[in-house]
Amino acid sequence: MSTSTTHDFYLGRGPDAEWLGSAHLNSCACNGLDEIEQARSEGGFTTLVDFFLHAAEIDKAGEVTHPGREWPWPWPTSHGTDYVHAFDTGVVWTAIRGDRWSMRAGEYIPPGPEENPLVFPHGRDTCGYTGIDAADTTARRYGPLLGDTHRHDLYQLGLRILADLTGPPGPGAPDALDELRAQLSPHLRYAIAADESAVELEFEVFGYRDGDPAAEATAHALAMLPALYGWTDPSGGPPRFDVRAHIADDNRHTTHPVLADARARAVLTAY
Structure with a gap:
């Protein structure tokens, strides 16, 4: 089945992380993500993310949102995003579908007893879903298959x-x-x-x-x-x-x- 994926990119983790942009990619439009996951410095990560977003835009590989523009998703935080990539403590972490930081530099990390819940900055103040009597809240827990x-x-x-x-x-x-x-x-x-x-x-x-x-x-x-x-x-x-x-x-x-x-x-x- 052909599927698309959503991605958010951050410097840092937690409520004060800096959002670097987002992408809604077509299926198989993931060239460059492996390189991003191997970044070893903030500057290198930022450069790779910027290059990746511009390349996806030029190649029409999906819908791209650059920093400084409006938050692209109807969900208010990255809990509803398929893949969240964040550079923190010298390495790139990845959270999949709002679950936990389960990848470090592209390698799977088993769950541990002292993991903290995911916290992301608010991309918007309200839930953007309409037509289904959606409540205005940023307290929702978004499902991993959303x-x-x-x-x-x-x-x-x-x-x-x-x-x-x-x-x-x-x-x-x-x-x-x-x-x-x-x-x-x-x-x-x-x-x-x-x-x-x-x-x-x-x-x-x-x-x-x-x-x-x-x-x-x-x-x-x-x-x-x-x-x-x-x-x-x-x-x-x-x-x-x-x-x-x-x-x-x-x-x-x-x-x-x-x-x-x-x-x-x-x-x-x-x-």
Whole structure:
């Protein structure tokens, strides 16, 4: 599947870090990132980032925002960005999808007991999402799979989730997606209804017999989707979307005959 990625660049880490620009790159438009990750000085890092942003702009490899311009993302901090690259203490750190600083000079760092939560400067004062009664807040926690789905409407988001759940895993799949798929049987089939008026995705899961105890675990796993592809708001603001999960009974395939065939993995409808 062809995907794009979002990137932010900083000097330093924490609330006082200096933003050096951002890029929304097309798939496979990552030439130069490896060199940036190997920078060993602030000046070298700044020069490489500036060169990378100008090259991506000239090559039309994506949408580029230079420092001094308006913050490009609808999310207010870099927690919603796929990859955040920051030069700090003589080395380049990378945080992937708002999780933690998991890469140092391009090398993976396992999680440790004393890691501090990610803190970024505010790129904007409010959440820029519209049309879904979004609350004005910078306190949100953005899901690790939000990234390149931030422009999707509910129907497009449903299609993306179906592909992520039922398609073959691609190289470099986010850990959060691998963990979700691990909780779902590969033999399951899904009917998803996108209800735009309720801003809700309704999942009906096929493949379990009535009373199967594993069905409850599947419903619980699907209920985590809003936190992965959207946001959670400690102050009680509305989510990006809600999920309802139902386990189909043994005869339910009669209304979705395509799902009677075990080779058919998913179907999406809209109200």
